[in-house]
Amino acid sequence: AAAKDDEMKASHDKLLSELAASSEDNDNGVSSFVIAVIKGLRFTLEEIKQLQVEVSKAYIQLMQPTIKGSAGVEYLQKAFGARYGPPANASASLPVTLQWISASKSIVDAEWREHLGSLSVLPAANHAQPLVTVLRAGHGAPTAAVPSAGSSGLPECKGEKVDKLVRVSLLQLISGMEGLQLQSTPESFHLNFLRLRAVQGQFQEVIVMATSMLVLRQVLMSENSKITPLELETVISELFGALVKLLDNSPEAGTEEIVEAMMSASGSAGSLSDAKIQARRQIITRVLLKSLQADDVVFKKVSRAVHCTFRGVVLSGSGAKGQKLADAALRRVGAGKLAGRVVKAAEVLIRVATVSEKVHGPWYKALA
Known part of the structure; x- marks a missing residue:
């Protein structure tokens, strides 16, 4: 605070010096007065803005002890209740949350059963996996390294009704192809709206990246049936790196940029004539655009x-079990390299779900 006071005093002294110099250099009294007023107003507005920032920081620091731990849950519950009323009135005061839960009820049990089925066929930690066949006969995609059993991570769902409901319903919310809107977001997640939008964007990015990798794999295999698995994986690894760089730096990148990345990566599979390069570009563009259509079989599978x-x-947490499930699911489409991105994005959903269950649990139970 003392340092900030010194900084503000120095700024004020500098302003006074500038005003004095301006008055001496300008013989026109009116012009000098206008300049002085403008500089004074600018200084005042800048200082007000800085003070607002400092007040906000001080308030956050003041509230930190309150919003941490169990006291934080109680604080957030009281704030939510003050705005939306008690759980007994949830069906009237939380219409979007009610609709969200009602729509999810019919699929939660099915998703949970499928999840348990996936767990039951997980390979043992040290069991070597065969190459995985992708969408057509031919070369498979080598498996990614399986995480060690000791890998730590966020907690799994044990099957408790509300926890299961919130996690599955959140997944349904962000997996929609239409962009999430605040008005269609459950009231209990309004504070996390931007986080959920970001995860939805990452979900869609993974689909685009996996589809691009799969399309390039199939195009190269159709061009040269003798291409080796090692050659294919070299190309796909290069494409993966290029797509990560492209989409991390330019989230709005379009098909043209993705096709360029695919063409650049495919160059490591061997040199071609200009005519064949152009033909490959046309095929990649056509197949990629088709494969990203919602009604296309490739899009549905990916x-x-x-x-x-x-x-x-x-549902399994971000530890070893969840990572194995992520790897197994992505290997079906030859995109095991994307497992790390999925785990990182899914961790946001786990955090949002577990905090929301603690804070909004009474309202969820009333609606469920």
Whole structure:
């Protein structure tokens, strides 16, 4: 605080010096007065803005002891109750949350059963996995390294009704292809709206990346049936790196940029004539655009694999078990390299779900 006071005093002294110099250099009294007023107003507005920032920081620091731990849950519950009323009135005061829960009830049990089925066929930690066949006969995708059993991570769902409902319903919320809107977001997640939008974007990015990797794999296999698995994986690894860089730096990148990344990566599979390069570009563009259509069989298969990947982590936690499920689901479409991105994104959903269950649990129970 003392340092900030010194900084403000120095700024004030500098302003006075500038005003004095301006008055001496300018013989026109009116002009000098206008300049002085403008500089004075600018200084005042800047200082007010800085004070607002300092007040906000001080308030956050003051509230930190209150919003941590069990006291934080109680504080958030009281704030939520003050705005939306008690759990007994939830059906009237939380219409979007009610609709969200009602729509999810019919699928929660089915998703949970599928999840348990996936767990039952998980390979043992040290069991070597065969190459995984992708969408057509030919080369498979080598498996990614299986995490060690000691890997730590966020907690799994044990099957408790509300926890299971919130986790599965959150997954349904972000897996929609239409962009999440605040008005269609359950009231209990309004404070986390931007986080959920970001996860939805990551969900869709994984679909695009997995589809691009799969399409390039199939195009190269159709061009040259003798291409080796090692050559294919070299190309796919290069494409993976290029897509990560592209989408991390330019989230709004379109098909043209993705096709360029695919073409660049495919160059490591061997040199071609200009005519064949152009033909490859046309095929990649056509197949990629088709494969990203919602009614296309490739899109359905890839998006389902990505959904299962997120579900595995959201329900099994982000430790070894969840990572294995993520890897297994993505290998079905030859995209095991994306497992790490999925785990990171799914961890956000786990955190949001577990905190929301603690804070909004009474309202969820009233609506469920």
